[in-house]
Amino acid sequence: MKQAGTPPEGKWTGPSHAGVKAPEPILLADPARRFAATAQRLERLADGHPLEAWLRFMAALADAQHTVATTLAPAATLSPAQVMQAVEARLPPLAADGHRRDASWSDGLALLLELVDDGQLPPAAQQAMEQLRSSDAASLEKLADRFLRGGLSATDAAAAVYVAAALQVYFTCSAARLDAADLRLLEERELCPCCGSPSVAGVITATGVTPGTRYLYCSLCSTAWNHTRAVCITCGGTRRLSLQAIEGDPGVVKAETCGDCHTYAKLLYQLQDTQVDPYADDLASLGLDLLVAEAGFARHAPNPLLLVGDEDSVAG
Numbered sequence: 001m002k003q004a005g006t007p008p009e010g011k012w013t014g015p016s017h018a019g020v021k022a023p024e025p026i027l028l029a030d031p032a033r034r035f036a037a038t039a040q041r042l043e044r045l046a047d048g049h050p051l052e053a054w055l056r057f058m059a060a061l062a063d064a065q066h067t068v069a070t071t072l073a074p075a076a077t078l079s080p081a082q083v084m085q086a087v088e089a090r091l092p093p094l095a096a097d098g099h100r101r102d103a104s105w106s107d108g109l110a111l112l113l114e115l116v117d118d119g120q121l122p123p124a125a126q127q128a129m130e131q132l133r134s135s136d137a138a139s140l141e142k143l144a145d146r147f148l149r150g151g152l153s154a155t156d157a158a159a160a161v162y163v164a165a166a167l168q169v170y171f172t173c174s175a176a177r178l179d180a181a182d183l184r185l186l187e188e189r190e191l192c193p194c195c196g197s198p199s200v201a202g203v204i205t206a207t208g209v210t211p212g213t214r215y216l217y218c219s220l221c222s223t224a225w226n227h228t229r230a231v232c233i234t235c236g237g238t239r240r241l242s243l244q245a246i247e248g249d250p251g252v253v254k255a256e257t258c259g260d261c262h263t264y265a266k267l268l269y270q271l272q273d274t275q276v277d278p279y280a281d282d283l284a285s286l287g288l289d290l291l292v293a294e295a296g297f298a299r300h301a302p303n304p305l306l307l308v309g310d311e312d313s314v315a316g
Helices: 031-046 052-071 080-088 104-116 123-134 137-148 154-176 278-284 286-294
Strands: 199-204 214-218 224-226 241-244 253-258 263-269
Touching: 031 052, 031 154, 031 278, 052 104, 052 154, 052 278, 104 123, 104 137, 104 154, 123 154, 137 154, 199 278, 241 286, 253 286, 263 278
Parallel strands: 199 263
Antiparallel strands: 199 214, 214 224, 241 253, 253 263
């Protein structure tokens, strides 16, 4: 997963003149709501969907994440000095590829496996879970490192989907212990200011102080941060952007494609559906990914759960 570079010297504060309210630059997720909202949205989107069985499995996985986040709550606690040191060094304080993880993340993984294993999953999924249960701590840490640093092999895929889910809980709970006011937007604005990971999707708000604002949602720690609209989040281009959607679709999810770098990022519109969830709606809109891929565009960054697994290996 691509990590962060050098952020600007000062914090972004938005317009300062009277009468103009700037959007909050950084919003930290609430672990008590994040995974429950995704699970509920996936259940709703699964009805009648061509990938219904897989979406229901992903809903069950998100529900298990919610239980881990609200009972065990695996997380690291950074001191104010550690946060300040990271920010002053132009680094995200929970940098995914450099953060020394607390051992509680693997306790979260163990509980997650227990919650997801209903005895009815296909053989590949059962085998993957047994592999994880029989792995020692060092092996699990190496697998987590390979996931976070983009070094997964094909043989890792089935097991790593559960590792990815456990790491999402760990980093979300860890980020929630920070103060957004202590963080700084990065110079590479497409990357999370908290952990340096790429976004999974963007949401165009319909409510709040500044409706119409775009927030990118971190694929790992669930932090949201403001990003200017009509700007490619990959290359910063503005001239050759266009929106793509599936014909006949209600317009909740669109792909913003860039003709300069030939990448795309998904946008979700709250005005069309106030219940949109960047994590659930991204999974349920794989048809849009296929559409824009066939047109020659590459996704700006993969969904980590799709990076390491597919519906055949988990849902049957």
